[in-house]
Amino acid sequence: MVATPAAAPAESRTISERRLHPAYLLISFGRNLRSLIPLIAVGIWQAPGWSIGALAGVVVLLSVANWWVKKYSVRDGSLRVRSGLFRRTQDIIGINRITALDAERGVVQRICGVWGLKIQTPGNNHRASVHLACLSASALEELRVALAQPGPMSSADGPIPSGLPLPSAEADAGTESLPAGTTLRKSANAPVPETLAVLGTRTLLIAAFTGTSIPLMLAGAAATIGRARDLLPEQLFRRITREVFTGGPTTALLLLAAVAVAVFAGIGLTSLRLARFTLVREGERLRISRGLIAQRSGTIPVDRVQAVRVVEGWWRRLLGYCALEVEVAGLSSSNDTERMLFPLIRVDQAAELVGRALPELGWRPAPIHRVPVRARRRYFTLPVLLALPPTLGLAFLPGWGAYLAYLPIPLALLVGWGQAADAGWLLEPDTVTLRWRRVLARHTVIARRERVQLTEITRTPLQRRAGLGGVRLLLSSRRKARVRHLEFDDAVLVQHRVGRRSTGFIPSSTMRDLDLADRARDVASGTYREA
Amino acid sequence: MTYWRVRALLAGAFTVGLLTWGAIGLRWPDPTIRWILVGLAAFWYLVVGAVIRPPIRYRLFWYSLSDREIDLQHGWLVQTRTLVPMNRVQHLKSEQGLLARRFRLSDLHIHTAAGSVLVQALDEDEAADVRARIGLLAHLADDT
Numbered sequence: 001m002v003a004t005p006a007a008a009p010a011e012s013r014t015i016s017e018r019r020l021h022p023a024y025l026l027i028s029f030g031r032n033l034r035s036l037i038p039l040i041a042v043g044i045w046q047a048p049g050w051s052i053g054a055l056a057g058v059v060v061l062l063s064v065a066n067w068w069v070k071k072y073s074v075r076d077g078s079l080r081v082r083s084g085l086f087r088r089t090q091d092i093i094g095i096n097r098i099t100a101l102d103a104e105r106g107v108v109q110r111i112c113g114v115w116g117l118k119i120q121t122p123g124n125n126h127r128a129s130v131h132l133a134c135l136s137a138s139a140l141e142e143l144r145v146a147l148a149q150p151g152p153m154s155s156a157d158g159p160i161p162s163g164l165p166l167p168s169a170e171a172d173a174g175t176e177s178l179p180a181g182t183t184l185r186k187s188a189n190a191p192v193p194e195t196l197a198v199l200g201t202r203t204l205l206i207a208a209f210t211g212t213s214i215p216l217m218l219a220g221a222a223a224t225i226g227r228a229r230d231l232l233p234e235q236l237f238r239r240i241t242r243e244v245f246t247g248g249p250t251t252a253l254l255l256l257a258a259v260a261v262a263v264f265a266g267i268g269l270t271s272l273r274l275a276r277f278t279l280v281r282e283g284e285r286l287r288i289s290r291g292l293i294a295q296r297s298g299t300i301p302v303d304r305v306q307a308v309r310v311v312e313g314w315w316r317r318l319l320g321y322c323a324l325e326v327e328v329a330g331l332s333s334s335n336d337t338e339r340m341l342f343p344l345i346r347v348d349q350a351a352e353l354v355g356r357a358l359p360e361l362g363w364r365p366a367p368i369h370r371v372p373v374r375a376r377r378r379y380f381t382l383p384v385l386l387a388l389p390p391t392l393g394l395a396f397l398p399g400w401g402a403y404l405a406y407l408p409i410p411l412a413l414l415v416g417w418g419q420a421a422d423a424g425w426l427l428e429p430d431t432v433t434l435r436w437r438r439v440l441a442r443h444t445v446i447a448r449r450e451r452v453q454l455t456e457i458t459r460t461p462l463q464r465r466a467g468l469g470g471v472r473l474l475l476s477s478r479r480k481a482r483v484r485h486l487e488f489d490d491a492v493l494v495q496h497r498v499g500r501r502s503t504g505f506i507p508s509s510t511m512r513d514l515d516l517a518d519r520a521r522d523v524a525s526g527t528y529r530e531a
Numbered sequence: 532m533t534y535w536r537v538r539a540l541l542a543g544a545f546t547v548g549l550l551t552w553g554a555i556g557l558r559w560p561d562p563t564i565r566w567i568l569v570g571l572a573a574f575w576y577l578v579v580g581a582v583i584r585p586p587i588r589y590r591l592f593w594y595s596l597s598d599r600e601i602d603l604q605h606g607w608l609v610q611t612r613t614l615v616p617m618n619r620v621q622h623l624k625s626e627q628g629l630l631a632r633r634f635r636l637s638d639l640h641i642h643t644a645a646g647s648v649l650v651q652a653l654d655e656d657e658a659a660d661v662r663a664r665i666g667l668l669a670h671l672a673d674d675t
Contacts, residue, residue, distance in 0.1 A: 329644055453619045453645035457612040464610070476619075476644035495614055 017073040023112035024134035074146040104296035199277035207344040210315040213266035307447035314440035329476035368424035375485040380416035387412035434481040445481035534634040535585040543576025620669035
């Protein structure tokens with residue numbers, strides 16, 4: 001079953017039609033059952049016992065039928081998946097359109113020794129285009145080999161990704177990973193996977209403390225209390241609050257305990273998600289595996305990485321840490337763990353790690369150009385405008401509430417000040433760097449110059465008078481990079497250098513020193529005046 | 532320009548009519564607030580939309596095609612200039628509403644993997660021509 005690395009590339013790139021692992025039966029049965037829970041809950045009171053039995057029989061039959069008709073194959077450079085009992089569907093995905101492979105397994109899948117595989121392509125922004133729920137370890141391995149991109153390097157030295165180790169090979173030497181692991185050691189041609197970074201316990205704890213889990217838990221707890229107030233009868237709720245919060249130290253202790261529970265739950269959740277986070281570079285691909293109980297492992301072709309994003313949250317920045325994300329088309333924009341390159345790393349080591357993981361990006365950290373002083377005060381405008389409605393709303397609050405109205409504007413000024421201080425840009429031969437701050441977190445996007453999908457300059461009349469403009473880059477991950485106010489000439493320079501496929505290149509620093517930017521401006525505004 | 536004006540007038544007549552009806556019929560917000568809302572809507576649609584905005588928009592809009600990129604500028608209050616590399620174009624779509632058909636105009640959406648750019652109210656034949664040319668040029672440079 002296992003494709004040997006010695007096999008010819010053509011052979012290893014075909015997989016005849018086959019079904020998923022029978023464990024799919026169990027999982028799909030469970031899923032069907034779960035979707036029927038409301039029905040069962042209602043029916044159990046009234047329906048006779050035999051009808052429930054019949055229902056269970058139908059569910060089993062459906063699962064078997066679904067498993068029977070779902071088949072996948074790899075042929076002629078594309079993955080074909082046939083499925084559907086009544087409505088036959090066939091998905092065909094060209095191998096060279098695949099942007100990422102995500103293998104994952106939950107508890108049940110882990111017990112059965114199978115993996116689920118999600119295949120990502122650009123264009124479907126929130127869901128995987130194809131999800132193969134159950135693959136045995138060897139089948140997964142085979143599929144990975146078959147779906148490997150025939151990249152430039154692999155054509156030079158044979159089937160490059162053959163004999164990849166299983167995702168679990170580095171993390172835990174699970175029994176199921178042995179065959180693939182051994183093939184790896186045998187094959188001399190295959191590139192040795194290089195483990196670039198592993199998330200340590202200390203960093204994991206910091207990540208958990210500074211991450212979003214704890215605030216989310218607290219918000220969730222608050223929401224639960226709110227719901228309880230709505231649902232429980234008024235008197236009961238009052239009695240509970242009166243008996244529990246007797247005032248004095250007990251209340252304080254109780255509150256503290258609640259916060260502690262939320263904090264621990266948050267840390268636990270983050271640890272489950274991020275524990276044993278491992279970043280591995282294998283030839284032309286990056287392999288990321290993580291998770292304590294539910295394991296996930298994703299593969300991203302290096303060639304598909306459009307940009308790297310450095311996110312420095314407010315807390316993390318104080319501690320000198322940042323998170324690294326990759327921008328890849330098709331990876332969901334809502335789930336930030338899917339596009340994570342590394343969850344937490346010291347800022348001074350980030351560039352080095354990116355350099356080792358993605359040398360193709362050609363990122364050389366250099367001091368970025370700050371926005372001009374006269375642009376800085378403009379960063380205050382938007383936050384202050386946004387802060388006005390809450391201020392007005394709070395000012396009409398009765399009693400002490402009115403004093404809260406003094407809060408939004410100073411906060412907005414602080415945010416604006418931070419945004420102005422952080423904004424900046426830089427052009428390098430291969431990359432463009434934009435840095436800006438959202439509310440608290442500072443984002444730095446280092447994008448491959450040639451891979452940016454759209455570049456936009458925006459200008460309001462006020463900006464026009466001050467000779468300023470804003471730049472926005474859109475990447476194929478459907479995410480944006482923007483600097484809201486900068487010198488208009490610089491904006492034009494960025495647009496021309498990023499959006500256009502020019503041959504010669506002058507780094508932005510030289511360009512500015514020589515004042516060649518003027519010339520770029522002339523070109524741009526020449527057309528502009530014509531209109 | 533006339534198309535934009537007529538469109539703004541139509542939309543404005545509808546909204547202002549609705550608000551006026553609400554202002555007469557409803558009891559809840561203060562009468563002054565109700566009529567201020569009507570006034571604001573009327574100002575927005577009938578003055579800004581029909582008189583001020585179209586000429587600015589018309590004056591600011593231009594586009595240029597080359598074999599490598601699409602370069603265009605649009606907007607009125609916030610003026611935006613967009614540059615789309617030709618080999619990033621994924622697909623093209625043109626749209627024509629009832630009113631637009633009356634004026635022989637057509638909207639063109641240029642889609643890339645990251646999002647789309649809307650070129651509004653091109654002449655019908657021009658839109659067809661632009662669409663054909665972009666299609667041809669984008670096809671020549673075929674890689675993603």
